Amino acid sequence: MQASTFLWFDGHAEEAADHYTSLVAGSAVLDRQRDADGRVTTVTFELAGQRYIAYNGGPQFTFTGAISLYLGCDTQQEVDTAWAALTEGGKEGPGGSLTDRFGVTWQVVPKALAELLAKADPPAAERILQAVHAMTKIDIQGLIEARDR
Structure with missing residues (x-):
């Protein structure tokens, strides 16, 4: 099966x-x-x-946003490339989500997000998550800066 x-x-x-x-x-x-x-x-x-x-x-x-495809990216360059290609003719959403020109919703997420959250103390983790929710395309450097504030 x-x-x-x-x-x-x-x-x-x-x-x-x-x-x-x-x-x-x-x-x-x-x-x-x-x-x-x-x-x-x-x-x-x-x-x-x-x-x-x-x-x-x-x-x-x-398609609806109730289901989405998840794209875990190794680098910021991968995030940037995938984001540009998938949003062409589509629509950006919050926190790394987008809807492509075919109506399919995607989550384009750097693997660094999970790594940063795993090593963060609770206040830093909260700052990281707030930063993610304020972004459209996720920026790894922005997450690091949020963690270090």
Whole structure:
């Protein structure tokens, strides 16, 4: 048995899968299924080992922020690159969240956030979290400065 994330699109499954796999190292489109007219219906892809299925199901269902994809970034450069690519045509949100041009919500979070919180005393942790909530794209240096205040 295998669990995968199933994403319902209104005609943009292939474009979304191609966009996402271009952003995340170690990712690839695995399969494209087409209907009798040659139109792509389903795209199976992996993002860094996590399998997703993108389906062109029509307008019946839309994405909401109640579920999001989490992108843990190793560096500020990774945060910046992913943020720029995912917000293009999309919308920034608070605390590292955004909605991309396909309507999918993402959490773009540097791994440094967890590391800083794990080593912080309670007042420093509170300052770090307040800083995160005041940001759109998370800035690691800003988190360090909040911790050290």
